[in-house]
Amino acid sequence: MIIRGLRHLLRAWRGGELGLLGFSLALAVAIVSGIAGFSDRLSRSMEQQSHHFLAADRVLKTARTIPDEWLAEARSRGLRTATVASFRSMVYAGDAMQLASIRAVSEGYPLVGELGTSDELFGVASAQSAGPKPGELWLDSRLFALLNLTMGGGAEIGDQKFTASQALISEPDQGNMNEMLAPRGMINYADLAATDVVQPGSLVSYRYLFAGDESQLDAYAQWLMPHLDEGQRWQGVRDGQPAMAATLKRAEGYLLLAASLGVALAGAAIALAARRYGERNTDNVAVMKALGASRRQVLTHYGVQLGLLCVVAIILGGFGGYGLQWALFSSLQGLISVDVAAASWRPFVVGAVTAVGCTAVFAMPPVFRLSKVSPMRVLRRGNDEDGAGLLAGALSGIGGIGLLMWWYSKDILLSTTVLVAALVIGLLASVLVLYLISVARTLLINRAGGALRIALAAVYRRRIGNAFQVASFALSLMALSCLGVLRTSLIEDWQLQLPVDAPNHFLINIQESEI
Structure with missing residues (x-):
């Protein structure tokens, strides 16, 4: 037929x-x-x-560290993980000091996207697939200027001494306005304990990053959600970046x-x-x-x-x-x-x-x-x-x-x-x-x-x-x-979300009389 x-x-x-x-x-x-x-x-x-705006596919936000078993469970399911701890601290360089927003990042950060650093202050960024090594400190270019610090000079955060080896130009998950306005710095997560700046009652936020296939992420989320309390949030790009x-x-x-x-x-x-x-x-x-x-x-x-x-x-x-x-x-x-x-x-x-x-x-x-x-x-x-x-x-x-x-x-x-x-x-x-x-x-x-x-x-x-x-x-x-x-x-x-003449550079803490 x-x-x-x-x-x-x-x-x-x-x-x-x-x-x-x-x-x-x-x-x-x-x-x-x-x-x-x-x-x-x-x-x-x-x-x-x-996902580059999160530096990961999913993020767990919390005000305290999570049990190691949670990360072990994620790795057993084939997910890649990284940890970011954010806090405010004074950075010292000789007699100069400046309050900065510091981020301690673990090995593997960022899971998605790239960091931008430069060997020159306010220079052109070069892509970096990993954060600073132990003992290194990456600082915002303006923080170098505020501290009168030269590239490769020494700086201190808490009890730990660092070498300011790179100018930090950009971060894939640089979306928090408070972090954007304050001078930024980045250290290795392994150096966080040595600084001794994180004490009981310190204002520290932790971001645990996860990357993998959607099926693996969904399965892990089903396992994780019953373990979370009210202060912990599991987010994707639609939750963590409302504008995006x-x-x-x-x-x-x-x-x-x-x-x-x-x-x-x-x-x-x-x-x-x-x-x-x-x-x-x-x-x-x-x-x-x-x-x-x-x-x-x-x-x-x-x-x-x-x-x-x-x-x-x-x-x-x-x-x-x-x-x-x-x-x-x-x-x-x-x-x-x-x-x-x-x-x-x-x-x-x-x-x-x-x-x-x-x-x-x-x-x-x-x-x-x-x-x-x-x-x-x-x-x-x-x-x-x-x-x-x-x-x-x-x-x-x-x-x-x-x-x-x-x-x-x-x-x-x-x-x-x-x-x-x-x-x-x-x-x-x-x-x-x-x-x-x-x-x-x-x-x-x-x-x-x-x-x-x-x-x-x-x-x-x-x-x-x-x-x-x-x-x-x-x-x-x-x-x-x-x-x-x-x-x-x-x-x-x-x-039309932004007018044509919208500014893209800002000066902070400038008095009107100083303009």
Whole structure:
């Protein structure tokens, strides 16, 4: 049956009957898998890049040290760990002293991202994958100036002497405003006890960093959460960096809507192609019925063709979707500075499910209507337009598209909003077309010439189908317009978070009279 169906498919393709439908299905898979893949890769890239703001994938914040067993449990699950202790302390260099914000970091810090240091004060940063070695002290460039300290000079914190070996330029998790305003210093965690500055009652905050696969982190979080008390918080980038979380949420909302509108756009294209496919095969089915073919044979004949066509469209559309992803990332190469995440299989599954779903809800209804064609059509042609059938097909198609959008976005509000908007716009477009056709027929039917009168009569006879086509085009334009408007709105929203003349350098503790 499959071999015979493949022969029929090739014959129908050469005859031009399946060209438009096959192209529409492949285009639908390419659009959906391309947009979904672009959204998925960009979202994962932003998520990975945002972890640099934590110097880890997850952070445990606490005001006291945690049991060693907690870290041992994390390592046993394949997670990498590091510890950061932050406190305020006086830094001494000869007779000079200055209050600074000190961070003691363990081996392995940072787990994600890089430190920036320089051999010169206020120099260009060079990347460092690890913190200071025991006995070394990295200081903010302005702290060198405040202490009259030269590079490689000696400094003291508490009871411990250090060598100021590097100027600290940047830290991946430098997000706390108090730490940003105060002069900063960094030492090795192994030197913390020797300083003897941490005493009972000292104001010290601990950050335990964890990095690994999401599944490992989630499993460890389930083990850890029952052990935490009220003063301990397990955080990801969305919890620890509210501004970054808000940016990610806005970007994800736009990308999800883009993919959802891509599904709607694909459905509209397939609906038009499927309707044309059904119209062109009506006479063929009438001949088959006249030669003794049963309804079941008609359904099997065209069902196998559509199934094989769907498989071919999925394969070709999958390659097209990957090419679309490449084109989108290439066009944004100058705007995206993060490393793009590798392609995953999920967007192509979304494209395949979209193709199967659109074939079922858009292409199969015309086939079911074909199976009901009377053999008498061979002798007597007439208007086979079925208004009720078109309406039922449109409603089933809209419902199927709604389910696909919900399955992809997992956002019932977003899916419902897009679906209701599509229904309203499609209904308004259909009513407007029906009204214009009726008005044109009333005003022009008695004044027009023979050719125009025949054309108007044909348009009026197929007014429901014409209204359906216009509604499909209206939905396509709605999808493209929404993407353009929302893209502009998203970028403008990001740009308006800070005014154009917002300062990016600040002087602290300056009296007004000293300006």
